[in-house]
Amino acid sequence: MKILITDPIPEEGRRILSNAFQVEYVPGLSEEELRRKIAHADALVVRSETKVTARVLEGAESLKIIGRAGVGTDNIDVDFATRKGILVVNSPEGNTISASEHTMGLLLALARNIPQAHVSLHGKSWKRSQFVGVELYNKVLGVVGLGKIGREVVRRARSFQMQIIGHDPYLTPEQVEELGIEMSGLDDLCAKADFITLHVPLTRETEKIIGPRQFTLMRPEARIVNCARGGIIDEDALHEALLGKKIAGAALDVFSQEPPFSSPLLDLEEVVVTPHLGASTEEAQLKVAVAVAEQIVDFLSGKPARSPVNLPAFRPEVLGEAAPYLGLAERMGSLLAQLAEGPIQSVGLTLFGELAEISAPGEVVLSTVILKGLLSHELGDGVNYVNAAHLARTRGIQVVEGRSHKAAESSNLFLVRVKTPTGEWTCGGSLPRGSRKGRIVQLNDFRVDLVP
Structure with a gap:
C-alpha cells in the first residue's frame, strides 16, 4: 500500500509508516500535483497547509484514509470524503501542554511588554520607562473554557498565585468542585478579570463570544489572550476597544483570517501577535504525527482507528x-x-x-x-x-x-x-x-x- 505525505511531519511519524508501507514524502504540492499523486495513494497524511478539497478527492479512487496530524479539519472536505467512503482521522490530544504553555508565554509577554521592548532595543533604543508592565501575582485571571487546555492553564496560573475565575456552562458540579475555582457568568467574568484567556472551539455558539458588549464591561487595565481559535473574538470590536483605551492590550495567536496581513490589529502597539504557534513545538508535532501514523497503520491493517472524524x-x-x-x-x-x-x-x-x-x-x-x-x-x-x-x-x-x-x-x-x-x-x-x-x-x- 502507498502512503502520501504532503505536509512536513517529524521523521518518527514517517518511520512508523515506512516500516509498514511504501511512503512518498512530498510537501508543498500544488492542487494539480496533489490530484495526480493522490490517484494511486491508499492513505494521505496532512497537517494544516494542504487543502484536501472535493476536486482533489474526485479522482482518489484508491484512497481509504486521510490522517490529519493535529486537531482541526477545516482544510479537509470531510463531507465529500464521507460520501466517497474515505475515513478521516485526527490526533486531538497532542497539543494540550504546548498550547497551555504558549498561553502563559503570551500572558507574560503582554503583562511585561516583552516584544515591544525587544524591538526597541534591537533598534538601539534604551527606554526602560516606556515599557513598565504589571505583575501576574494576585491578578484575577478569567479562563473561558475549561477543557483539557483550559485546565492546564489553571494549573500553571496557580503557580503565579493568580486569582482564577472560570466560565464553562457545560461543567458538572462535581467537575467544578474538583477544579476548586470560582465559576462565573461570562459578563461577570469580563467585568472582574485583569486578564482573560479563551480556550473554546469555534462553533456557532462561540463565534464572536467576546464582542462589543463584553469589551464595554471590561476595565481599562484588562488584557485578553486568544490561543484557541480565530473568530472567537470579534476583531473589529477588539480594534475599537484598543483604540478607545477601553482595555489595555491583547495577545493573539489565532485570527479569523490567516495570515492576517490586512488586519488593522497588526498596526497597534498594544497587540502582541504570534503566527498560530500554539501547537508549534517539537514535542507537540511529534505527538500528533506519531498518533496519526499509528492510526493509519492500524486501520490499513484491519484494526479500528482511535479518533475517526467521520465514521x-x-x-x-x-x-x-x-x-x-x-x-x-x-x-x-x-x-x-x-x-x-x-x-x-x-x-x-x-x-x-x-x-x-x-x-x-x-x-x-x-x-x-x-x-x-x-x-x-x-x-x-x-x-x-x-x-x-x-x-x-x-x-x-x-x-x-x-x-x-x-x-x-x-x-x-x-x-x-x-x-x-x-x-x-x-x-x-x-x-x-x-x-x-x-x-x-x-x-x-x-x-x-x-x-x-
Whole structure:
C-alpha cells in the first residue's frame, strides 16, 4: 500500500509508516500535483497547509484514509470524503501542554511588554520607562473554557498565585468542585478579570463570544489572550476597544483570517501577535504525527482507528440499517444543545415502531451520533464518533437507550430527551416512507414538521 505525505511531519511519524508501507514524502504540492499523486495513494497524511478539497478527492479512487496530524479539519472536505467512503482521522490530544504553555508565554509577554521592548532595543533604543508592565501575582485571571487546555492553564496560573475565575456552562458540579475555582457568568467574568484567556472551539455558539458588549464591561487595565481559535473574538470590536483605551492590550495567536496581513490589529502597539504557534513545538508535532501514523497503520491493517472524524466503528450491517437516520440524529443532538439551558445531566433515546426492530446495537449507533451532535456544540473538533460516549461519561451525562413497541404516529419515530438542572427538552425525528430526508416531528409538547 502507498502512503502520501504532503505536509512536513517529524521523521518518527514517517518511520512508523515506512516500516509498514511504501511512503512518498512530498510537501508543498500544488492542487494539480496533489490530484495526480493522490490517484494511486491508499492513505494521505496532512497537517494544516494542504487543502484536501472535493476536486482533489474526485479522482482518489484508491484512497481509504486521510490522517490529519493535529486537531482541526477545516482544510479537509470531510463531507465529500464521507460520501466517497474515505475515513478521516485526527490526533486531538497532542497539543494540550504546548498550547497551555504558549498561553502563559503570551500572558507574560503582554503583562511585561516583552516584544515591544525587544524591538526597541534591537533598534538601539534604551527606554526602560516606556515599557513598565504589571505583575501576574494576585491578578484575577478569567479562563473561558475549561477543557483539557483550559485546565492546564489553571494549573500553571496557580503557580503565579493568580486569582482564577472560570466560565464553562457545560461543567458538572462535581467537575467544578474538583477544579476548586470560582465559576462565573461570562459578563461577570469580563467585568472582574485583569486578564482573560479563551480556550473554546469555534462553533456557532462561540463565534464572536467576546464582542462589543463584553469589551464595554471590561476595565481599562484588562488584557485578553486568544490561543484557541480565530473568530472567537470579534476583531473589529477588539480594534475599537484598543483604540478607545477601553482595555489595555491583547495577545493573539489565532485570527479569523490567516495570515492576517490586512488586519488593522497588526498596526497597534498594544497587540502582541504570534503566527498560530500554539501547537508549534517539537514535542507537540511529534505527538500528533506519531498518533496519526499509528492510526493509519492500524486501520490499513484491519484494526479500528482511535479518533475517526467521520465514521463510527460499528458492524457494517448495523450501520446499514441505521444509516438513513444518522444525519437527522446528529442534527437533533445539535438542536437540543442549543435549546437546553444549563449543564446536561442525562440523554434518553427511545425507538418506536419499525425502528424499534433495528438490529442491536442500532440504538447505540444512534445515541452515539446524537451525543456527537450534542457535544460538538461545546467541543467542536474535539469530539468524534469514537470519543462521544466517553466525553459524555466524563461530564457526568447519563445515557439511556430504549425501544418501545407502543403505537406511534410514525412507524419509524425516535425521541431524544435531554435533562438539565433547569428542565427537560424533547425532540422527535422520523424518516417518512419513500423519503431520504429525515424530519423533526416533535419539539417538547408541540407537533412540528421541519427539515433540519
